[in-house]
Amino acid sequence: MYGICNLSIVPLRAESTDQSEMVSQVLFGECFTILEKNKNWSKIKLSFDEYEGFIDNKQFEEISEELFHKISHQTHIYAGEVIDYITDVSGNLLTIPLGAHLPFYENQHFSINEKKFQFEGKVFSGAHSKNEIIQTAFIFLNTPYLWGGKTPFGIDCSGFTQMIYKLCGHKLFRDAHQQAKQGEVLSFIEESEPGDLAFFDNEEGEIIHVGIILKDYHIIHAYGKVRIDTLDHSGIFNNDLHTHTHKLRVIKKLI
Structure with missing residues (x-):
């Protein structure tokens, strides 16, 4: 199983409880492998750095293996402002932080599963000096x-x-x-x-x-x-x- 973070900033915890130490964070657009899944929590391994921890099941959405590999191997484009927002087709706003990943970004649009978003802000892409x-x-x-x-x-x-x-x-x-x-x-x-x-x-x-x-x-x-x-x-x-x-x-x- 595979997943992607569909919220701005989500805690990654050492154990499967809200009281556990936050060992890292999962930013919007980051995808991961789901190693274990129970009623409320999943143990995951992030695609970018293979870091492991537990994430609340209410704070991500599942994606297919095919989509996971497409997102993992594409050229990554990241939100470039300290904080910005994206809008979906219904006009709903979601704030995203600097470094949020924008899958399949092109001409100010990107998508997760079948859901499309618009982002008009600054982006980072490619290798820099x-x-x-x-x-x-x-x-x-x-x-x-x-x-x-x-x-x-x-x-x-x-x-x-x-x-x-x-x-x-x-x-x-x-x-x-x-x-x-x-x-x-x-x-x-x-x-x-x-x-x-x-x-x-x-x-x-x-x-x-x-x-x-x-x-x-x-x-x-x-x-x-x-x-x-x-x-x-x-x-x-x-x-x-x-x-x-x-x-x-x-x-x-x-x-």
Whole structure:
């Protein structure tokens, strides 16, 4: 079985209950495989990054295997404004966030199953340069930190890096420790370019944080909010707290 998110922002939970931890979010237009389905909840695996979790059965609609594969393999087009809206043929409005997927988008129209929608806003499509990655990251400045979040209304550190790269046409896994396994290792900060990723670990050596490197030894990352701090060989120096908050582990070049 397969499904697609037909609401703006839906929580993806660790267990099949509303009280469970939100491990990520499913945005409008994202499709997935349904691994298990019971009366109220389904365990799913997202097509984009193969991330797994539980979604409320009332918050998605099922699609055919054929449609799932068509959507998964087409060129993805994403909504490009912090928030916008779509309309159906009856004129009903539905708000969608930055990064919502618009299946089969063409000439301001797209569809899910047999239902047709209109969208007149800005879109992201295709692969973009590192400079575009930086410009896109700035859109999220001052977004509040939210564990499991993926939108400009709340985002975590790896959700931030994943969404920026996704909007620019590049695939990252969901969690920081997964992203740290991608790309090419750089030995020194001096070798890095704006748009590369820096990863940080805890005392046990586990990767727990990630951010996007900017020019002149700065980094943009989600810590309390999406903010810009100083990056040095030790890690992140918080410009408000006047202390290091994260210990640098590795720098990776992905594009």
